[in-house]
Amino acid sequence: MVAKIKVATAWLDACAGCHMSFLDLDEVLIDLANVIELTATPITDIKEFLPVDVGIIEGAVGNAHDEEVAKNLRANCKILMVWGDCACFGGIVSMRNLFSTEEVLQRYYNTESTKDGKIPCSEDIPPLTTVKPINQVVKVDCYVPGCPPSPEAIHYALTELLEGRIPVLPSEIMRFD
Ligand code: SF4
Numbered sequence: 001m002v003a004k005i006k007v008a009t010a011w012l013d014a015c016a017g018c019h020m021s022f023l024d025l026d027e028v029l030i031d032l033a034n035v036i037e038l039t040a041t042p043i044t045d046i047k048e049f050l051p052v053d054v055g056i057i058e059g060a061v062g063n064a065h066d067e068e069v070a071k072n073l074r075a076n077c078k079i080l081m082v083w084g085d086c087a088c089f090g091g092i093v094s095m096r097n098l099f100s101t102e103e104v105l106q107r108y109y110n111t112e113s114t115k116d117g118k119i120p121c122s123e124d125i126p127p128l129t130t131v132k133p134i135n136q137v138v139k140v141d142c143y144v145p146g147c148p149p150s151p152e153a154i155h156y157a158l159t160e161l162l163e164g165r166i167p168v169l170p171s172e173i174m175r176f177d
Pocket of ligand 1: 013014015016017018058059083084085086087091092093146147148149
């Protein structure tokens with residue numbers, strides 16, 4: 001029996017839409033499950049990264065914890081793929097770079113519809129940093145842009161990797177929403 005390709009994924013500063021697009025592959029996931037093994041990922045809720053063939057990141061780096069996760073996954077994978085505009089370019093998350101951290105937190109927690117809103121403060125909450133795409137923190141081997149990338153684009157990229165090729169997405173399967 002041929003060993004399955006081990007895949008781990010991370011969800012950083014993002015909306016989870018890219019992972020949802022992966023799950024939108026529906027019955028194709030059953031075929032994929034015959035050739036890949038999902039290890040640490042929000043889907044399995046396993047959080048410790050062990051060495052894998054392919055690491056995948058959704059979302060940008062927006063705080064020190066995100067940066068730690070990106071570096072940890074990079075150190076534990078042979079090929080790192082990024083899903084979605086947030087991970088590829090900073091995306092919609094990077095809009096907060098236009099404002100100070102104080103302005104952003106006030107907008108999160110003290111809005112027109114909030115009564116006595118307070119900004120949470122705990123050493124367990126990593127402070128926000130400037131939003132960065134993944135390739136400003138670690139080396140990225142392949143990109144699947146889109147917001148979110150279509151399930152077809154994600155499937156194409158995974159299939160190319162399974163065939164031993166670094167995927168270069170044809171323009172007709174990229175989505176620019
Ligand atoms: S690229 Fe779009 S769908 Fe993916 S995490 Fe960012 S905002 Fe969400």
